[in-house]
Amino acid sequence: QQRLIMLVFFVQALTFGSWLPRIPEVQQALGADHATLALGLIGLPIGTLLSLPVSGRLATRFGARGIIIVGFVLFLAAVSLPGWATSLPVFFFALMLTGAFMSLLELGLNIQADEIERGGDKLIMSTCHGFWSLGLMAGTLVGAGFIFLGVAPGLSQTIFALLVLPFAMFTGFALQRTEAPAVDKPSVEKPKAFQLPHPALLGICVFVVGTTLTEGA
Numbered sequence: 480q481q482r483l484i485m486l487v488f489f490v491q492a493l494t495f496g497s498w499l500p501r502i503p504e505v506q507q508a509l510g511a512d513h514a515t516l517a518l519g520l521i522g523l524p525i526g527t528l529l530s531l532p533v534s535g536r537l538a539t540r541f542g543a544r545g546i547i548i549v550g551f552v553l554f555l556a557a558v559s560l561p562g563w564a565t566s567l568p569v570f571f572f573a574l575m576l577t578g579a580f581m582s583l584l585e586l587g588l589n590i591q592a593d594e595i596e597r598g599g600d601k602l603i604m605s606t607c608h609g610f611w612s613l614g615l616m617a618g619t620l621v622g623a624g625f626i627f628l629g630v631a632p633g634l635s636q637t638i639f640a641l642l643v644l645p646f647a648m649f650t651g652f653a654l655q656r657t658e659a660p661a662v663d664k665p666s667v668e669k670p671k672a673f674q675l676p677h678p679a680l681l682g683i684c685v686f687v688v689g690t691t692l693t694e695g696a
Contacts, residue, residue: 480595480655481603487547487650488588488607489614491554494643495581496618497625498558501632508632509567522571524695526578534583543590548651550584555640555647557581562632591654 506516537546557576564570592607625635675681 481599481601483650483653484588484592484595485603485607485610487647487654488592489610489617490643490647490650491551491581491584491588492611492614493618493621494555494558494640496615497621497639498561498618498632498636499615500619500622500626501562501635504626504632505562505564505570509564509570511567515567519567519570520574522574523578523581526575526580527582528578529575530579530582531586534586537583538586538590542656543587543594544651544654544656546583546587547591547654548648550580550587551647551651552644553580554584555644559633559636559640562634562636595655 502516502520509516509519511519534546541549554577557573557580560573560576561570564573588607589604592604596603621639622635625632625639630638676684
């Protein structure tokens, strides 16, 4: 299971990485300058942000393995769409769907890795993320290969997604089902609708904002 979840991390990043080298071609096809392209690319993090609260509830209800399997299907379909975009709004919306389903899938991957790590005798989370980085690099080589062959961005992403889908389903179903977190019985006192998180968690949030801000820039 430890090696299997690392492989799933690799495959997900492999597919996403294959899209990255095609961005300049899509930009050229849309006739967009750099500023306009940047506005379109914002669709990806917006989709991620909007889907995270829903993804967390789905993970609690259906378990990590379930959302990995469904998430792979949705993500592979969505990541094929930006290459077919005919206008900036279509490009933005396609990336928003990609970000939303990628968020769902990656949440499932991290929860599954955490469950496997807690049930094993060694830490694997850093290694899983290392395999994700390797997959991203390998994916860019796949994208470059399609460019060399002269295959259009939308067609290449669709072909590659169809090739990856059977393997993704096989590895997803091979993962062990993890139990959904136990839900405590409601207390007599009604919980607050909103309350500030612990200061330590706020510190982590500030740190992550800093790293993602520089990465995004």
